[in-house]
Amino acid sequence: TQLLEQSPQFLSIQEGENLTVYCNSSSVFSSLQWYRQEPGEGPVLLVTVVTGGEVKKLKRLTFQFGDARKDSSLHITAAQPGDTGLYLCAGAKNTDKLIFGTGTRLQVFP
């Protein structure tokens, strides 16, 4: 059973466009993380959000944790080719391992 569903699954856009990736669940998480994975590499942690309603910004990336701590979004402003990769959300439920989302593959063309 996949507890974290991401949408869209694939996204192909031109440089300079804005985009939003969603991570949804019916379960409550104590915290949620976003990772980016580039081809041939392991995922790299971008951010952790822990409070319902929390918004964090990382340059052109904005992350939001839903008020009920069941969902999250990642918004990229003015996407660049360097943003290309697989984006994974991951939730913690006070156990000893994360639950990873289904992933969103982003391709940004120059």
Next chain:
Amino acid sequence: NAGVTQTPKFRILKIGQSMTLQCAQDMNHNYMYWYRQDPGMGLKLIYYSVGAGITDKGEVPNGYNVSRSTTEDFPLRLELAAPSQTSVYFCASSTWGNRADYGYTFGSGTRLTVV
């Protein structure tokens, strides 16, 4: 600072052969994990460990074994390789706070092909 080191980076196995995927971390993390990632897919947890001498199954443990004799090392063993085990394998480690505020550090992966 090496982080999480996985070896080998690539390997081709014949059906029925065995091998061990090595994973070592130098961050003194208690928690370590093995994932597999099939083409275009997300991560599936194979096994994990919360400390030396303690291991537990993830969602896809069949065909694999692990051991954790030290904090630093967490090898993954494939005993009888099958084509279904063709995948990219990632090892990760974490400090895992009470609120899970600490993210995973991943290795760069081992690409395994079983023919």
